[in-house]
Amino acid sequence: MSRLAGKVALVTGSGRGMGRVIALRLAEEGAAVVINYAASRQGAEEVVETIRKAGGQAVAYQADITKRAEVARLFEDIDREPGRLDIVVNSAGVSGGAPLAGMSDEHIDQLFGINLLAPLYVASEAAKRLGEGGRIVNIGSSLAQFPIAGASVYAAAKSGLKAFTEVWAKELGPKGVTVNTVVPGATAPGMAERTPPAYREFYEKASPFGRIGRAEEIAAVVAFLCSPEASWVSGAHILANGAANA
Numbered sequence: 001m002s003r004l005a006g007k008v009a010l011v012t013g014s015g016r017g018m019g020r021v022i023a024l025r026l027a028e029e030g031a032a033v034v035i036n037y038a039a040s041r042q043g044a045e046e047v048v049e050t051i052r053k054a055g056g057q058a059v060a061y062q063a064d065i066t067k068r069a070e071v072a073r074l075f076e077d078i079d080r081e082p083g084r085l086d087i088v089v090n091s092a093g094v095s096g097g098a099p100l101a102g103m104s105d106e107h108i109d110q111l112f113g114i115n116l117l118a119p120l121y122v123a124s125e126a127a128k129r130l131g132e133g134g135r136i137v138n139i140g141s142s143l144a145q146f147p148i149a150g151a152s153v154y155a156a157a158k159s160g161l162k163a164f165t166e167v168w169a170k171e172l173g174p175k176g177v178t179v180n181t182v183v184p185g186a187t188a189p190g191m192a193e194r195t196p197p198a199y200r201e202f203y204e205k206a207s208p209f210g211r212i213g214r215a216e217e218i219a220a221v222v223a224f225l226c227s228p229e230a231s232w233v234s235g236a237h238i239l240a241n242g243a244a245n246a
Contacts, residue, residue, distance in 0.1 A: 002029065002030040003029050003030065003223070003227040003228065003229070004026060004029040004030045004031035004087070004223075004226060004227065005030035005031075006030070007030070007031045007032070007086040007087055007226075008031065008032045008033075008034065008078075008082045008084050008085050008086050008087065009023075009026045009031040009032070009033050009034065009086065009087035009088070009089065009226065010033075010034040010036060010078065010085060010087065010088050010089070010122075010126070011023040011026065011033060011034070011035065011036065011089045011091055012036045012065055012088075012089065012090055012091055012092035012118070012119075012122060013036065013037070013038070013091050013092025013093065014033075014035045014036060014037065014044070014047060014091065015035060015036075015037035015040030015041070015042075015043035015044035015047060015060070016037075016040045016043040016189070017189050017190050017191070017215070018091055018139070018184075018187060018189060018190035018191075018215045018218060018219075019089075019091040019092060020043065020047050020189070021189060021215035021216055021218075021219045022089055022091055022215075022218070022219045022222050023035055023047055023051070023058075024047065024050065024051065024219075025216070025219035025220065025222070025223050026087070026089070026219075026222070026223060026226065027051040027054070027056040027057075027058060028054075028056075029223050029226075029227070030056075031056075031086075031087065031226075032056070032057035032058065032082050033051060033056070033057070033058045033059075034058070034059055034060075034061060034078055034082070034085075035047050035048055035058060035059065035060040035061070036060075036061055036062075036063055036065065036074060036092070037060065037061075037062055038062065038063070038064050038065070038092075041060075041062065044060040044062075045060060047060070048060045057082070059081055059082065061074055061077045061078070065092060065114075065118040065121060065122055066113035066114055066117055066118050066121075067121075068121045071118075071121040071122055071124075071125055072125060074125075075125040075126075075129070079129075084129075085126060085129045085130060085134075086130065086133065086134055086135065087134070087135045087136075087137075087226050088122060088123065088126045088130070088135070088136045088137070089136075089137045089139070089222060089226075090118070090119035090122055090123070090136070090137070090138045090139060090161075091139045092114060092118055092119075093114055093115050093139060093141075093191070094110060094111060094114045094115065094191075095111075095141075095154055095191040096110070096111060096153075096154060097148075097149075097150035097151050097154065098150060098152075098153070099150055100152060103152070103153070107153060108153055111153040111154050111157055112153060112156075112157050115154065115157035115158060115161065116157040116160045116161060116164075119138055119161060119164065120164065123136055123164070123168060127168075127171075127172060127177075130172070130175065130177045131175060131176065131177070132175065132176035132177075133176055133177075133228070133231075134172070134175065134176065134177035134178070135177065135178055135179075135225065135226045135230075136165075136168060136172070136177065136178070136179040136180075137179075137180055137181070137182060137222050137225050137226060138161050138162075138164065138165050138179070138180070138181045138182070139181070139182055139184065139218075139222075140158045140161050140162055140165075140181045140182065140183040140184075140237065141154070141155075141158040141183065141184065141185075142183055142184065142185040142239065142241045142244065142246070143155045143158060144158040144159040144161075144162060144183070145183070145239070146244075146245060146246045148246065161181065162181055162183075162237055165179050165180060165181045165235060165236075165237065166235050169234040169235030170235065173234060178225070178230065178231065178233060178234035179234055179235065180225050180230075180233060180234060180235070180236045180237070180238065181236070181237040181238065182218060182221050182222055182225065182238050182240055183237050183238060183239045183240060183241065184213055184218045184240050184241060185203065185206075185207070185212065185213055185240070185241025185242060185244045185246070186200065186203035186204075186212040186213065186241075186244075187212060187213040187214065187215055187217075187218055188212060188213075188214065188215065189215045190215050190218075200212065202246065203244065203246060206244040206245055206246035207241070207242035207243060207244040208242070208243050209242045209243070211242070212242075213240065213241065213242055217240065218240055221238055221240050225238070
């Protein structure tokens with residue numbers, strides 16, 4: 001596959017989990033991939049090695065994207081190598097729940113920081129560089145549509161991300177850039193790997209398929225939205241959760 005040949009894609013949080021799978025899929029489609037990680041250096045280096053061994057191009061850059069100064073440094077690194085940017089996938093994320101009466105500042109700061117502020121900082125820098133045919137894909141969560149008790153901050157952050165998508169699609173459309181959200185349900189590899197067994201069973205039963213999603217299935221939707229075939233899809237929220245009602 002070479003739908004993305006000649007394109008450069010930044011995938012945040014791609015040293016592990018769903019981000020890793022998305023990065024590998026975009027590389028298979030022909031894109032040169034920038035692997036971003038905060039702490040999973042070994043995982044990021046392994047992703048780069050895997051892509052290069054398969055004949056692709058990849059580089060890894062560390063940055064805590066909840067800090068705007070580090071995002072600026074990340075994009076300065078990208079400006080040096082590979083020297084251009086066509087695609088941004090905001091896949092870095094963290095889940096977690098807390099009762100309303102016992103919510104800590106650390107919980108609020110972490111979930112809003114990674115799930116809402118980080119995509120904003122990344123997209124702000126990307127908007128200076130993306131041109132005709134550019135793509136931004138945000139990774140949302142079906143919990144924004146089907147919330148559960150204890151998920152106040154997480155659901156709010158992912159709902160805010162959907163709002164970002166709609167606004168950015170209108171703002172960047174005149175430049176020829178599309179902006180969309182992929183909305184997974186429970187998925188592995190991904191956040192569902194750390195879900196307690198009882199919750200995993202809940203999500204499995206919520207889908208008529210009787211299982212949770214596979215990261216490869218989410219990556220396939222992302223790859224489509226990054227491709228030329230999706231040039232008329234923008235401001236959309238693609239629900240990829242196996243028809244689950246949760």
